[in-house]
Amino acid sequence: MSPNMAAMYTTEYQEQDVWEHWVAPTFSTQTTYTPIDTTWVAWCTMQTPTITYTNQQIWQGWIMDTGTGATTQAFDPWPQWMKMAAAYQLVATPVRTPTPEEVEANRLAAERRRIEQEKAAEARAAAAAKARVLLRSLLDEEQLRTFEQEEKVHVIGSHGRRYCINTPPGKTAGNIDVLDEAGEKVAQLCIHLYGGEPDADNWIAQKLAIETDEDAFLKVAIVQRGKVPPAPEAPGTRSHRRRVREPLAA
């Protein structure tokens, strides 16, 4: 052990010593040493000659930058690694031509995947068509017309609010508009099925929920825009009779 390395194990060793020892084993900023005395140099190479380092020279030594001190190529690990890696790569990964059996196996596997994908697409198309048939069976004449021509279905809720279910292909989320009495959109709702059902099944579930239990529907739906208006006053209720008897002041 050199006298300088021994200083690491004495009480006189100070915290700068680690870094300094890494580049040079004393507190001096610029000192000439034989390579065996410096950790970094010893790590990089065991060759001589003598080399001069400052604190910045770790990086420069790494990348073979001779700007601040004298170095030799033997002390520059990165370029050496790159040269070695390039040579190794050429040797370690030779190009291999697949055998005829391998080519045929790959072709058959690709064909099987293609067939499976085609079958899955056919199944999805059949499910979508089935769902549309069911939806059409639940629509009246006007709903059927707007569904086919405008891609929307107008629905009246169980408490009288008006809704528009937008039904373009793929639209099952955020597709429900709440309308005011004039038919203007006042809110947008997001509520749908989560099990991968076809689009039309989503629209069926939305329609049935709105029509049969509007309160429960609105409790679950997320209001994305606007505000859901109060339910219209139903004829026969006390508030409706009071309003009819007391017209608004001019």
Place this chain on the structure above:
Amino acid sequence: MTSLAAETAKPIPEGVHEFAVLSPEGDTKTTWDPNNPDEVESAREQFANWIKKGYAAYRVRRNGERGEQMREFDPAADKVIFAPALRGG
């Protein structure tokens, strides 16, 4: 229209009742005879099973009229659609 859709569009014979359960494969239909006690009992069990799984049961009209949600099995309901629970967001 695919052959499957054409098959689905066939009218249900008069007097035969139907369950349709919404699923990723489209709706799965089950028909049953309300005059056959065994089939009525089987339909009752199916109804209870779907409700237990969290599905909502809707009695619908064949002519597009407004239906109603069913909480209990009614053998007089000629067409019932079971839908999974809707979720917001």
